[in-house]
Amino acid sequence: MPSRRRTLLKVIILGDSGVGKTSLMNQYVNKKFSNQYKATIGADFLTKEVQFEDRLFTLQIWDTAGQERFQSLGVAFYRGADCCVLVYDVNSMKSFDNLNNWREEFLIQASPSDPENFPFVLIGNKVDVDGGNSRVVSEKKAKAWCASKGNIPYFETSAKEGTNVEEAFQCIAKNALKSGEEEELYLPDTIDVGTSSQQRSSGCEC
Amino acid sequence: MSMEASELHDLSDDADYAASQQQGSASMMRCDSEKRSSSSEHEGAELIYLKDNVAIHPTQFASERISGRLKLTKQDSILFLSWIPYKGQTSNAKLSEKDRSLYTITAVPFTEVRSIRRHTPALGWQYVIVVLSSGLAFPPLYFYNGGVREFLALVKQHVYLARSGEDANVFLVNDFQSPLQRTLSSLELPSSLPVASGQSTYPLDGGSSSDSQGRTSAGVDNRVSQYVSRKQKSHDPTRDLSIHLLEKFSLVTKFARDTTTQLFSENNGFGSVDKRWNNQPVHSYSEKLTNIAEEKDNENHHSYPEKEHLNDEEINLVDVPADPLEFNKLSLVWGKPRQPPMGSKELTAFLDSEGRVVESKALRERVFYGGIEHQLRKEVWPFLLGYYAYDSTYAEREYLRSVKRMEYATLKQQWQSISPEQAKRFTKYRERKGLIDKDVVRTDRAFEYYEGDDNLNVNSMRDILLTYSFYNFDLGYCQGMSDYLSPILFVMGDESESFWCFVALMERLGPNFNRDQNGMHTQLFALSKLVELLDSPLHNYFKQNDCLNYFFCFRWILIQFKREFEYEKTMQLWEVLWTQYLTEHLHLYVCVAILKRCRSKIMGEQMDFDTLLKFINELSGHIDLDSTVRDAEALCICAGENGAASIPPGTPPSLPLDEGVLYPQDDDVL
Ligand SMILES: Nc1nc2c(ncn2[C@@H]2O[C@H](COP(=O)(O)OP(=O)(O)O)[C@@H](O)[C@H]2O)c(=O)[nH]1
Ligand SMILES: [Mg+2]
Numbered sequence: 065m066p067s068r069r070r071t072l073l074k075v076i077i078l079g080d081s082g083v084g085k086t087s088l089m090n091q092y093v094n095k096k097f098s099n100q101y102k103a104t105i106g107a108d109f110l111t112k113e114v115q116f117e118d119r120l121f122t123l124q125i126w127d128t129a130g131q132e133r134f135q136s137l138g139v140a141f142y143r144g145a146d147c148c149v150l151v152y153d154v155n156s157m158k159s160f161d162n163l164n165n166w167r168e169e170f171l172i173q174a175s176p177s178d179p180e181n182f183p184f185v186l187i188g189n190k191v192d193v194d195g196g197n198s199r200v201v202s203e204k205k206a207k208a209w210c211a212s213k214g215n216i217p218y219f220e221t222s223a224k225e226g227t228n229v230e231e232a233f234q235c236i237a238k239n240a241l242k243s244g245e246e247e248e249l250y251l252p253d254t255i256d257v258g259t260s261s262q263q264r265s266s267g268c269e270c
Numbered sequence: 271m272s273m274e275a276s277e278l279h280d281l282s283d284d285a286d287y288a289a290s291q292q293q294g295s296a297s298m299m300r301c302d303s304e305k306r307s308s309s310s311e312h313e314g315a316e317l318i319y320l321k322d323n324v325a326i327h328p329t330q331f332a333s334e335r336i337s338g339r340l341k342l343t344k345q346d347s348i349l350f351l352s353w354i355p356y357k358g359q360t361s362n363a364k365l366s367e368k369d370r371s372l373y374t375i376t377a378v379p380f381t382e383v384r385s386i387r388r389h390t391p392a393l394g395w396q397y398v399i400v401v402l403s404s405g406l407a408f409p410p411l412y413f414y415n416g417g418v419r420e421f422l423a424l425v426k427q428h429v430y431l432a433r434s435g436e437d438a439n440v441f442l443v444n445d446f447q448s449p450l451q452r453t454l455s456s457l458e459l460p461s462s463l464p465v466a467s468g469q470s471t472y473p474l475d476g477g478s479s480s481d482s483q484g485r486t487s488a489g490v491d492n493r494v495s496q497y498v499s500r501k502q503k504s505h506d507p508t509r510d511l512s513i514h515l516l517e518k519f520s521l522v523t524k525f526a527r528d529t530t531t532q533l534f535s536e537n538n539g540f541g542s543v544d545k546r547w548n549n550q551p552v553h554s555y556s557e558k559l560t561n562i563a564e565e566k567d568n569e570n571h572h573s574y575p576e577k578e579h580l581n582d583e584e585i586n587l588v589d590v591p592a593d594p595l596e597f598n599k600l601s602l603v604w605g606k607p608r609q610p611p612m613g614s615k616e617l618t619a620f621l622d623s624e625g626r627v628v629e630s631k632a633l634r635e636r637v638f639y640g641g642i643e644h645q646l647r648k649e650v651w652p653f654l655l656g657y658y659a660y661d662s663t664y665a666e667r668e669y670l671r672s673v674k675r676m677e678y679a680t681l682k683q684q685w686q687s688i689s690p691e692q693a694k695r696f697t698k699y700r701e702r703k704g705l706i707d708k709d710v711v712r713t714d715r716a717f718e719y720y721e722g723d724d725n726l727n728v729n730s731m732r733d734i735l736l737t738y739s740f741y742n743f744d745l746g747y748c749q750g751m752s753d754y755l756s757p758i759l760f761v762m763g764d765e766s767e768s769f770w771c772f773v774a775l776m777e778r779l780g781p782n783f784n785r786d787q788n789g790m791h792t793q794l795f796a797l798s799k800l801v802e803l804l805d806s807p808l809h810n811y812f813k814q815n816d817c818l819n820y821f822f823c824f825r826w827i828l829i830q831f832k833r834e835f836e837y838e839k840t841m842q843l844w845e846v847l848w849t850q851y852l853t854e855h856l857h858l859y860v861c862v863a864i865l866k867r868c869r870s871k872i873m874g875e876q877m878d879f880d881t882l883l884k885f886i887n888e889l890s891g892h893i894d895l896d897s898t899v900r901d902a903e904a905l906c907i908c909a910g911e912n913g914a915a916s917i918p919p920g921t922p923p924s925l926p927l928d929e930g931v932l933y934p935q936d937d938d939v940l
Contacts, residue, residue: 081749082708100715103708103749105833106824108887109880124880131705131749133785136391140821140879143436158701175438 073114073240074124076142076174078166079151080159081130084189087223088151089127092233097224104129107141114237123237135169142174147183147240149232152201154188154220160201163209176243183239184216187232192222315350315377318342319424323414324353326373327788328918336373340411342424343377349428350377351400353411375408380429383443388418390439398422590873591807593866606903608896609640611842617646625664627653631851633660638851641842647761654848655774671767678766682737702747706735713752717837719760731759734769741773748783751776753829757841775848778923782828789922793827794820797858799916804862804905808869815878822883823861830857839895846899852906854924855917859909863901864893 077085086101093110109126126141128134142148148170152159167184176182188206191199203220210216217239219232319342327335338355353375378400387399389410396418397410413421422441425431434440620633627633634654642650652658658667685699693700710732714720720727734755739747755772762768781789797820802809812818825833830847832840847856865872868889877885906913 081705100712102712102714102833103752105750105753105828106821106887107883109884129749133748133783133787136787137821137824139437139439140819156704158704172439177435 071119072122072124073146073237074126074144075147075149075236075240076126076128076145076170077149077151078128078170079130080153080156080162080166083130083151083153083156083159084223085130085151086127088187088189088221088229088232089125091223091226091229093125095226097226106134107137114234116238116241121237121241123233123240135173138169138173142170145170145174145176146243147185147236148174149185149187149236150216151187151189152206153190154201154206155190155193155198157200160188160206160209167213180214181243183243184213185232185236185239186210186216186218188218188220189223191220191227192225315343315345318344318349318428319421321413321415321417321421325412325414326353326355326409327412328373328409328920334920335412337414338374340421342428344428349380349425351375351380351383352377353408373409378402380425380443385434385443386422386425386431386441387437388422388439388441390418590870591811593805593807593869606639606900608900609636611641611643612636612646612650613643614646617642617650625667626662627660630660634849634851638846638849641845644761644838644841647841647845648763651758651761651845651848652767652771652774654845655771656777657770657774674770675766678737678769681741682733684740685736702739703736705749706732706739706747706752709749709752710735714756714837717756717760720756727759730765730768731755734759734765734772737769738772738776742776742780745776745780745783750783750829753832754779757832757837757844760837761841779830781922790824790828792918792921793858794823796855796917796921797823797827797861800858800862800905800909800913801865803909803912803916805866805869808865808873811873815882817879817882822879822886823865825887826861826864827857831860834890834893835895836891843895843899850923852903853914855921856902856906858917859902859906859913860898862905863898864889866901866905867898 077089079085081103086104087097089110090101091097093112104127107126107128109124112123112125114121114123126145128138128141148167150163150166152163154160163186171179171182174182186206186209188201188203193199206220207218210218217235219228219235221228221232223229319340321340323337324340325335325337336355338353341352341354343350343352353373355374382402383400384403385401387401388396389398390396395412395414396416397412398418398421399410400408402408422431425441425443430444432442434442616636620627620629620636622628630653633650637650637654652667653660658670662670685703688696688699710728713728713731715728720731731752735747735751738751739745754775755768758771758775759765759768762771782793783789798809798812798818801812812820831843834840835843843860847860850856853859868885871877872882872885875881909916
């Protein structure tokens with residue numbers, strides 16, 4: 065009999081202000097895009113039920129303010145995260161250059177038990193802008209960065225048009241689940257760890 | 271490694287730091303002589319560690335930082351922590367000795383320390399926060415010269431220090447979870463110290479204890495003696511020391527006691543309230559408060575191993591503890607009924623023939639109790655914000671506007687004259703502009719005034735914010751500012767006038783946006799103290815559920831409820847807050863009022879931090895403004911001087927006491 069037990073998976077979305085974190089989250093959870101989202105103040109989260117191999121999970125997606133000076137709040141919000149999504153805007157080099165800072169800041173503040181293997185997922189957003197003509201960060205460059213950080217899965221999305229958003233979050237949920245599994249050993253009916261660890265090592269495939 | 275490098279980088283070009291260094295070395299000599307005298311009273315204590323230039327930042331203003339010396343001493347195998355401010359720092363002249371001794375940490379035994387949290391930001395000063403077993407914490411101790419790691423390493427040599435499983439930056443002190451460790455600890459800990467020597471060896475500033483003498487009621491005396499006998503029984507010297515600590519930092523007991531005393535006193539300064547009090551069963555109120563104080567005391571005697579036990583019980587126990595103020599239902603009616611907004615006839619009556627506001631206090635009172643009709647806001651807001659002087663005439667204001675209009679144009683010219691070529695080489699400008707451009711198009715776009723593509727008002731908002739970021743280059747632009755500007759521009763219409771009103775508002779609230787977030791942390795701290803004072807069961811609930819950082823109120827405070835009420839209501843609330851009529855910090859009482867309205871839901875549903883944050887965020891649009899403001903008023907009056915004392919000096923929007931460096935540059939970003 066399939067277990068109906070729900071488990072909470074906590075996901076943190078980080079990246080510079082304006083790269084589209086709030087839009088991505090809303091596109092994934094509510095399937096809509098609005099030009100009228102306000103700049104995020106403090107923090108908030110949305111939840112979505114996801115199903116894996118007949119088990120239900122609650123994905124709790126945290127959205128925080130992107131400006132540097134609010135980073136000190138992170139401690140309270142990053143705690144207990146199962147996956148961290150880094151977002152940059154493919155039309156902004158600065159937002160890409162800052163990825164290292166975001167990653168490090170997260171590792172410091174969330175201090176996960178196994179920082180080396182903590183799951184990150186990278187999203188390059190706003191690929192729709194100007195039909196891709198104003199793009200300044202190439203896919204190659206982004207993938208090279210992912211490779212240098214231990215094969216972080218990478219997705220290119222448009223929160224506006226909904227392109228690739230579902231796929232990205234499926235991967236995020238899977239990675240969060242894997243990292244959650246390792247800690248929640250008390251769960252009697254774990255999913256097939258064999259396939260999932262295989263997927264992780266293969267980087268961008270999931 | 272990178273930490274040290276950035277520390278060097280960070281401090282080398284920091285004027286504040288240089289200043290603190292100078293102060294530090296100058297006062298070191300003084301301290302040396304002081305040390306001799308203190309060593310005599312500190313007989314038998316072995317000095318383990320000494321660190322100069324460790325500072326406390328009681329407020330967000332650089333000029334009010336207090337530098338001092340951090341010491342670890344050991345006596346009878348107990349490690350003690352002390353932090354003594356340097357004496358006679360000239361730049362701190364406005365901090366009285368009393369203020370300073372308030373922050374002094376005198377020989378706190380590590381047996382009373384629960385944990386030490388370290389912050390070693392890549393940019394900015396390293397600091398530690400010492401959290402006591404009681405759950406209370408000392409203000410952050412900033413290590414201007416670095417060395418947090420060494421400090422912790424040294425502590426570790428003397429007490430059992432374990433890294434928290436939840437947070438690698440938290441070090442638990444004497445957290446003996448396994449029975450084996452518990453046994454070890456009993457071997458390490460001293461058996462006893464004579465009580466008398468415990469008290470005389472480590473005299474704590476007498477302020478609080480002598481204060482409370484002579485104005486205690488019989489009940490309190492009784493309680494104190496119980497307290498004394500209880501602690502004598504235990505023969506634990508560290509407990510005795512902790513009493514002083516609790517007196518100092520867990521002021522609730524004292525607050526409660528003072529409040530009780532105040533209720534008995536004839537005149538508490540609020541005429542109309544007095545009458546209500548006299549009609550109320552005052553006795554039950556004071557008894558109740560005494561009981562709360564008692565509970566509080568008892569609770570502080572529990573040490574943390576027992577807390578786990580408590581938590582277990584709570585899982586089944588969803589009884590919500592009563593609101594200490596609520597049994598006196600009528601007490602919540604103290605807030606005067608709101609009046610209709612002030613109209614133009616009334617306003618005219620406040621002005622003399624040349625346009626001066628004759629009695630500014632009366633005007634502020636009127637606005638406090640009812641707000642302003644919309645079309646008059648344009649005229650009144652500049653007074654409330656401090657842009658117009660109350661005693662200025664029509665003509666003087668006319669003149670001021672024209673002068674300020676020219677000044678604004680000049681300021682605006684500063685960035686308008688930046689050519690594309692120059693912009694290429696001006697990263698900071700480009701980044702600021704980028705942030706502002708992104709934010710103005712997501713500020714109140716559903717509100718008619720800012721609706722639609724190519725909206726000119728959105729452009730004005732952008733221009734004002736960019737000009738402000740040049741006018742106040744140190745503070746720059748920070749998210750949340752556009753939320754403040756939006757209603758101001760809507761009310762004032764004119765770009766220059768809006769700019770100057772915004773400048774005046776930022777004089778008060780700019781610290782909300784400080785890079786080190788100190789202004790926010792001070793307010794959140796003050797809020798926690800107010801809740802502790804006005805609803806100790808709720809405070810205890812937050813404490814037990816790890817919610818004492820009050821981050822769930824962050825948005826409320828950062829932009830003063832802008833996202834919580836609809837547009838018109840926000841303007842009403844702001845003009846009430848801006849009057850600073852009862853207090854400068856009414857917004858904190860508004861927070862308490864809202865929390866108190868939800869207290870039974872919060873505690874009844876056993877909300878954890880995440881659930882609470884979500885719950886608070888979703889209150890947006892569901893808060894009734896008028897009754898909340900009345901509650902806030904009532905709470906403010908009820909808290910009286912104890913409320914004011916819970917709010918550290920300089921907590922925004924309190925104005926700075928001098929014209930020092932307002933926005934310390936702790937780092938070099940945006
Ligand atoms: N063209 C385009 N615009 C986007 C996209 N995602 C977000 N935006 C816009 O970028 C701005 C910032 O988005 P937001 O989600 O608030 O960013 P956040 O600060 O990272 O949360 C808003 O004006 C959005 O409308 C996208 O995929 N394509
Ligand atoms: Mg956002």
